[in-house]
Amino acid sequence: MKAVILAGGLGTRGRPFTDYCPKAMIPIEGRPLVDHITRYICKFSFISEIVVVCEFDSFGNQIINYFEGKEKILGRKIRFIEDKKNGTGGALFQCREFLRDESSFLVWYADNLCAIDLDDLRNKFELADSEKKENVNIGMVITRSKRHEETGRVLVNGQCQDNVYMVRSFIEKPQINLEYPEAVGIYLFTQQIFCELLYYTKLHSSQSFDLSADILSNIKFDEQKKLYSYDIENTQKEWIDIESPASVDRNRVRIKTILNQMIE
Structure with missing residues (x-):
C-alpha cells in the first residue's frame, strides 16, 4: 500500500512562518512536521512507498531537498508529485497514475500529527470492505x-441583562463531546475515489477542487455507496492540527504525548 502525503497549499493560518517556509516544514522537537509523519508511516511494513505532493517552486523544494538521501534511512522510496495549486482534490487527482495498481491507499494531510495504529486501521477497513463486495x-x-x-469555558444562568450574565462556573480548557465526529485529515481510500474525482472534473470542466467541500460533501452515501469512519477516541490516540509554530508552542504537552505514542 502506498501513502500519499498532501504537503501543498497556501498555509495561510501559519503566517508569517508560511511566508517563507511551507507549513509541512514547521519544526517540532528539532525535525520538520512532515518528517515526523513520514517516519511514523514508514514504521508499518505494509507501506511500500511514500508519495509527497508539494509545490516544485522554492517553497516545495525545501521539502524535496530535506528528504534528499533519506530513502535509505526510511527504508521506502519517496516520490514527489507537483502540486499545481488545484486544491486538495486536484492534488490527489494528480496522483491517479501513480496509484493505479493500488486497491487502497493512505492519504494524510501534512498538517496533522497522530499516532494512529495503521495496522488496526487497515484490518478494520478490510473487514468492512469484505462484508458486501457488490457495494461500492x-x-x-x-x-x-x-x-x-x-x-x-463558562456556564451561565439563563437570564441576561444588558449582555451581562451571571457565571455559574468556569471550566479551564475542557474536553467536550462533539455532536458529530470530526474528520482529522487522514483517509484510507479505494480506487473509487478517483471515479468521484473524475466525475467532478467532467461535470464542472475543472481540475481545481477541494476534496472535502466539493467531493466528499456532495456524495450521497447509502447502502450502495459507502464511506466508513474510524474513531481514534476508542484507541486512546491523541491528534492535533498543526496550524503554525505558535500552535506548537501552545500545545507542547499534547504534542509530546503524540510523539511518545509514535515511538512506542
Missing part, C-alpha cells in the same frame, strides 16, 4: 468524537 466502498475517514478546547 469509497474508503474510510479517520475521525474523533471529542475535542480538547484551547480556551476556558
Whole structure:
C-alpha cells in the first residue's frame, strides 16, 4: 500500500512562518512536521512507498531537498508529485497514475500529527470492505468524537441583562463531546475515489477542487455507496492540527504525548 502525503497549499493560518517556509516544514522537537509523519508511516511494513505532493517552486523544494538521501534511512522510496495549486482534490487527482495498481491507499494531510495504529486501521477497513463486495466502498475517514478546547469555558444562568450574565462556573480548557465526529485529515481510500474525482472534473470542466467541500460533501452515501469512519477516541490516540509554530508552542504537552505514542 502506498501513502500519499498532501504537503501543498497556501498555509495561510501559519503566517508569517508560511511566508517563507511551507507549513509541512514547521519544526517540532528539532525535525520538520512532515518528517515526523513520514517516519511514523514508514514504521508499518505494509507501506511500500511514500508519495509527497508539494509545490516544485522554492517553497516545495525545501521539502524535496530535506528528504534528499533519506530513502535509505526510511527504508521506502519517496516520490514527489507537483502540486499545481488545484486544491486538495486536484492534488490527489494528480496522483491517479501513480496509484493505479493500488486497491487502497493512505492519504494524510501534512498538517496533522497522530499516532494512529495503521495496522488496526487497515484490518478494520478490510473487514468492512469484505462484508458486501457488490457495494461500492469509497474508503474510510479517520475521525474523533471529542475535542480538547484551547480556551476556558463558562456556564451561565439563563437570564441576561444588558449582555451581562451571571457565571455559574468556569471550566479551564475542557474536553467536550462533539455532536458529530470530526474528520482529522487522514483517509484510507479505494480506487473509487478517483471515479468521484473524475466525475467532478467532467461535470464542472475543472481540475481545481477541494476534496472535502466539493467531493466528499456532495456524495450521497447509502447502502450502495459507502464511506466508513474510524474513531481514534476508542484507541486512546491523541491528534492535533498543526496550524503554525505558535500552535506548537501552545500545545507542547499534547504534542509530546503524540510523539511518545509514535515511538512506542
